[in-house]
Amino acid sequence: MAVISPERLLSVWEQGARRHPIDRALLLYAVAAPDLPVEQLADAPLGARNAALMALRRASFGAQLASWVDCPACGERMEFALDAADLPPAPPASTEPIVVGGHRFHRPSSRHLAALVNADDPESAARQLLRDCAESAEALPQDDTALAELLDAAEAAIEAADPWADLALAVACPACAHQTEASFDIASYLWEELDSHARRLLDEVHALAAAYGWTEPEILALSEARRTAYLARVRA
Numbered sequence: 001m002a003v004i005s006p007e008r009l010l011s012v013w014e015q016g017a018r019r020h021p022i023d024r025a026l027l028l029y030a031v032a033a034p035d036l037p038v039e040q041l042a043d044a045p046l047g048a049r050n051a052a053l054m055a056l057r058r059a060s061f062g063a064q065l066a067s068w069v070d071c072p073a074c075g076e077r078m079e080f081a082l083d084a085a086d087l088p089p090a091p092p093a094s095t096e097p098i099v100v101g102g103h104r105f106h107r108p109s110s111r112h113l114a115a116l117v118n119a120d121d122p123e124s125a126a127r128q129l130l131r132d133c134a135e136s137a138e139a140l141p142q143d144d145t146a147l148a149e150l151l152d153a154a155e156a157a158i159e160a161a162d163p164w165a166d167l168a169l170a171v172a173c174p175a176c177a178h179q180t181e182a183s184f185d186i187a188s189y190l191w192e193e194l195d196s197h198a199r200r201l202l203d204e205v206h207a208l209a210a211a212y213g214w215t216e217p218e219i220l221a222l223s224e225a226r227r228t229a230y231l232a233r234v235r236a
């Protein structure tokens with residue numbers, strides 16, 4: 001797994017800054033999986049995308065992920081350090097459809113997510129996602145109750161087949177002991193990190209260029225150790 005170089009980091013940040021989060025995730029996926037053809041990334045299962053993003057994150061910024069969630073019962077902010085090694089092992093990448101009640105469902109992909117951006121609420125988005133994933137939507141039951149049952153079963157089967165598609169962690173509130181599930185979105189987490197790294201890097205380029213007259217490519221080509229050493233001298 002390649003580490004993001006300072007040069008690449010700034011270029012990805014620049015390209016992604018004005019894009020929708022789904023497209024930002026695809027940009028990061030292209031960095032994380034350079035061997036996959038770019039035109040296939042949008043159709044890859046979300047679990048495969050998330051596993052690749054996590055590997056990129058580990059390689060670039062380490063395995064410890066600091067995160068937080070507000071307790072839904074008492075409002076207490078729970079902070080926790082998540083270790084990438086504690087997550088369920090990524091299942092082998094598979095694009096095999098999942099069969100439920102005789103219906104075949106594709107694994108949700110970035111393209112499926114993009115089709116939901118105008119959904120009214122999370123409930124109807126979840127329903128639409130499952131319908132979109134069905135290999136033949138016209139074969140789905142017409143009866144509302146039967147459809148609801150099938151879609152619930154499909155949701156459970158997809159989650160079981162690919163827990164990395166929507167990572168969730170069980171956390172207990174230290175204040176009120178309420179147990180809750182915190183969802184962990186590696187794509188937005190990694191983007192936030194990349195954004196703050198990019199801004200810090202730009203500050204560093206600015207300080208070194210102003211002090212020494214070096215160009216941006218010259219400064220980005222320095223190792224982190226050298227950049228830090230020169231910055232310490234500039235700021236002393």
Ligand SMILES: [Zn+2]
Binds near residue numbers: 178
């Ligand atoms: Zn609580």
